[in-house]
Amino acid sequence: MFNSKYEIEENYQVFPGHYLMAFKSLDIARTALPGQFLHIRCYQGTEPILRRPLSIHSINKEKNLVYILYRVCGRGTGLLSGMKAGEMLDVLGPLGNGFTMPKNDEKIVLMGGGIGAAPLFFLLEEIKTHFDKRIDKVSVFLGAANSDLIVGKEKINKMGFSGYYATDDGSSGFKGTVIDLFETIWTEGSPDRIYACGPSPMFRSLAEAADKNARIEVSVEEHMGCGLGVCLSCVCKVAGPGTSTENAHICVDGPVFDLRKIIF
Amino acid sequence: MFNSKYEIEENYQVFPGHYLMAFKSLDIARTALPGQFLHIRCYQGTEPILRRPLSIHSINKEKNLVYILYRVCGRGTGLLSGMKAGEMLDVLGPLGNGFTMPKNDEKIVLMGGGIGAAPLFFLLEEIKTHFDKRIDKVSVFLGAANSDLIVGKEKINKMGFSGYYATDDGSSGFKGTVIDLFETIWTEGSPDRIYACGPSPMFRSLAEAADKNARIEVSVEEHMGCGLGVCLSCVCKVAGPGTSTENAHICVDGPVFDLRKIIF
Amino acid sequence: MNLAVNIGGIFMKNPVATASGTFGYGGEYADFIDLNKLGAIVTKGITLLPRGGNPVPRIVETPSGMLNSIGLENPGVEVVLEKYLPYLRGFDVPVIINIAGDTIDDYVRLAATLEGVQGVSGLEINISCPNVKKGGLAFGSDPESAAEVISEIRGVTALPLIAKLSPNVTSIARVAERVADAGADAVSLINTLTGMSIDIRKRKPVLANIVGGLSGPAIRPVAVRAVWQVYQAVSIPIIGMGGITCARDALEFIMAGATGVAVGMASFVNPRTTIEVLEGIEAFMKENGIEDVAELIGSAHKN
Amino acid sequence: MNLAVNIGGIFMKNPVATASGTFGYGGEYADFIDLNKLGAIVTKGITLLPRGGNPVPRIVETPSGMLNSIGLENPGVEVVLEKYLPYLRGFDVPVIINIAGDTIDDYVRLAATLEGVQGVSGLEINISCPNVKKGGLAFGSDPESAAEVISEIRGVTALPLIAKLSPNVTSIARVAERVADAGADAVSLINTLTGMSIDIRKRKPVLANIVGGLSGPAIRPVAVRAVWQVYQAVSIPIIGMGGITCARDALEFIMAGATGVAVGMASFVNPRTTIEVLEGIEAFMKENGIEDVAELIGSAHKN
């Protein structure tokens, strides 16, 4: 876990309202795992004061570049989008627990809703590195409001994964949610493992749609203070021993959880 | 009086810790008078929240450029110094009452301490425009901590005024305060009119050093909220009718005052 | 679309007022906005006799806010009536005079002087100024003495009375209840929080008056909470203020229970804040299909 | 150069402590700073039995600050003693346990449990938490009940007692006086200001708990003022906190009268804040030729 300032390499709009930023960090590039996140200070003054949690989108290990892909939706991400190459970025991370890696023979589905898809690419990179022979067992389902907002279609193709796309308005691919698309395409059997990132309603539908035997790992969001398990702001209820429930803290126990354990 | 956003034309460090910024404003270039000031928003968020009062340093009437010369000493001026050409600057102004212009035959002294000299240049420009024939009657005395920090020496020469310089450390010109220098140089008679800008201890020495008959106009500083006479924060005591004293509000009744009327 | 509201008998064409002490006597902002568009103008606090206020420095900036210790500088009621009120009468906007005193008698005499004066639509009773030695906050920090001030003023005037409450108390709801009982037609809240700032180089307080009143976005969460609590405690209308900089902020107050809102120090930063708040509220109502601003008042209590 | 201070019997090698609830149980920040350099570690507030705390959302950012409504989530005193205290005993830093309860009896039993436990240097009595229905602020908002809690605890323990005071009162100085009379060895202030924030799109409070506690730079002027007033009212030492982000901020508190300072939410933003505050105080003392930090405590009262 590091807290340091790293030089921004590039930062530009990839599609309307969404930016891709790369910064140079040997620390993070060498140690981060897919699904982990960074806690980023968007301004050196006191307003806005809190750091912003953003997933690691991708890592270029040769160049020690760490990528984040973010949607501008408030003051923090607004300030972030104004930062230029050469400026220094104050990053705390990598934080939390990432995805567990698939076992050799598993049929795998990755599922992303909107900007939620951001962290899946780092996972795809790792899967490609370690399971290059079996990437035909991997399917990627992405959904977005419209075709402009689908994240990384080309990259998925280039990496050799099969991608399936849904849009709310039907402007590209399937018209409907990514879960609808999944149910339409995946008619036989069940994937062994599903990785999903997106808004929580998506997780609820997924819990219903998916086969009971599939292991489902989801990345959960909640407002965060410290990112270190200190402030206790980022609680999510999970199943405890027996029938009990307990508090998990998303920043340290997550953000990735076994969907079946989360109590909505 | 205007409140608008104007495009920054340039903004660069002129000497250590001091910046010169120009922005394009027909409104202000056409209406401002020497000694007036601008109330500038250095940040669009809420921290820092207040505007910063800064004098008009110079105006290029052909190009409608307004110049400010400022010392970086806190958060507001720090943010200002980071602004780039092409960005928009939120300016309220021109505000306050400026200097009264000299009469035709008067012997004139302009006196500036440190960054306090900033507004004197706009005054020199106006004097040059309207009294070009008599600029030999004008003497400019500037003081600063060291030779690096003397404002606009070259400009004074180029405009054809006689300049005299003092530094606290003697690194250039006279060693001592600008008032000491003035007393050393100006041994015979009295100037008819003195314009002075600088810290208030300088005004006190000046009140003692100068001849009783000289009219002395000084530009006074105080922390400001509104700049419009509303918040009543920028009070300075002045002589009222008879022996009474009353509150003047620097932002609307000043910043330029007759030194003899100020009650310290 | 209806934006008009009634603040204890003061008819406002929209909920947006100015906060006392941050809008002078109105004319100062006429270069930037059309005063006729305002819901109400609340003047700087005035006293019976002229006051010079506190020594400088009187303000200091703080994180997302500022402290002020003006100390009620004002030319006194006579000058205000002669010099400023005639100008304000030229506009079609209710004028609310903010009054302060050292003693209950001061308040009563001021209220009596203002009773029946043409162009005065209501009085805002400042029992919450942290910057004067006597009166002010001393009255506002105890529910009983607050009620006493209001009921004495009630005795001499039929003008709508708005009690301006301080957040520097254990229970602002309790103070609100007591002033409502005592005859206040409305309450306005919050006045500033008592605060201070120290110049570490000089090792002394920045403000000559040592303490001052904290205003600005920094205090908004405290102000919204105060409105929320007072809305649950009393049924008279509330004017909400404290850190409003835009329509979003104002809507927080309205949803918490404010019938009117007042823009304070934000006018110093952006002289058009009042009008932009108003336009933003209208835009919000349009977007959300809201016909009457009354539907929004206190709506956060229902969800 | 002497930085050591004595907070009511707790010997601190420097004035810089952590604020309860913003530093966990210490270990969380050990990756970033050397815990041995701290003046004291104050733990998250603990209760007799484990508590789950409030529903989410539990925090929301506000201008230059944040609201929290954690609601004293903690694993209970037993787990803290077994799981976290042994780790903290490994450092040469006084550990102050922050305790809270619903009833006076809860406080007394907690204090009795902690009495004589190795590695516990003192207790901070949280009578100022705005986020729990019972106890907490209910005790702290009345000088008499605050005093009662302290005197009952005093009866069962010889540990240094620090009463943590709330700013949500009419007179914090009065509460300080009464807890000092009741046997508190020191006071810490301020806890958070009660505030709230409304989501205008959903038209409901952002926090599930409706209200929360405001912390951060936004409240610093209120906190410095509270320290100033309490310093004039009592002679026991004060730990000052509220919006400290750097040495300059900490020095404001010290000059206002605080013997110790605590860094709260700033640690979330910059995990090294405590150490940077300490280093900055040292640098300030060196620059100004100050031999003992005691020379600075309350120095703004003298100028």
Ligand SMILES: Cc1cc2nc3c(=O)[nH]c(=O)nc-3n(C[C@H](O)[C@H](O)[C@H](O)COP(=O)(O)OP(=O)(O)OC[C@H]3O[C@@H](n4cnc5c(N)ncnc54)[C@H](O)[C@@H]3O)c2cc1C
């Ligand atoms: C583990 C994790 C990973 C994330 N990864 C990404 C990512 O890769 N790309 C991306 O675009 N977004 C991601 N998000 C969401 C992102 O954190 C928010 O969009 C961002 O914090 C909004 O900040 P803002 O200043 O622009 O908005 P504002 O509305 O101004 O933020 C105000 C406050 O609310 C918090 N907040 C607002 N929305 C969210 C949210 N959805 N989740 C958590 N806190 C929020 C902010 O952090 C801040 O404290 C992630 C969130 C979490 C918890």
Ligand SMILES: Cc1cc2nc3c(=O)[nH]c(=O)nc-3n(C[C@H](O)[C@H](O)[C@H](O)COP(=O)(O)OP(=O)(O)OC[C@H]3O[C@@H](n4cnc5c(N)ncnc54)[C@H](O)[C@@H]3O)c2cc1C
């Ligand atoms: C009429 C007038 C004209 C001025 N002209 C110039 C100029 O031409 N060039 C220049 O460099 N400076 C000028 N100053 C001073 C300038 O306003 C301050 O240096 C500036 O406000 C400091 O802001 P900051 O954010 O950098 O400092 P901070 O210390 O962060 O400011 C904190 C607060 O204190 C106020 N403040 C701090 N110093 C001063 C000061 N000396 N006067 C008034 N308010 C202050 C700020 O405005 C702000 O509200 C002028 C001041 C006045 C009143």
Ligand SMILES: Cc1cc2nc3c(=O)[nH]c(=O)nc-3n(C[C@H](O)[C@H](O)[C@H](O)COP(=O)(O)O)c2cc1C
């Ligand atoms: C400079 C200044 C002067 C003020 N003068 C008065 C006053 O005379 N009477 C009064 O009742 N409130 C006065 N106030 C308080 C405001 O009316 C308002 O209650 C407070 O500033 C909170 O609103 P804001 O955060 O939007 O500024 C003053 C506030 C400021 C900043």
Ligand SMILES: Cc1cc2nc3c(=O)[nH]c(=O)nc-3n(C[C@H](O)[C@H](O)[C@H](O)COP(=O)(O)O)c2cc1C
């Ligand atoms: C997330 C959070 C949790 C807190 N928990 C506690 C607590 O358990 N007990 C307590 O006495 N104070 C608690 N506090 C209050 C802090 O200790 C401190 O008094 C307050 O935050 C002001 O300091 P700051 O502005 O530096 O954060 C908490 C504050 C925050 C932000």
Ligand code: FES
């Ligand atoms: S963000 Fe602080 S505990 Fe998770």
Ligand code: FES
């Ligand atoms: S700055 Fe507000 S009255 Fe002068």
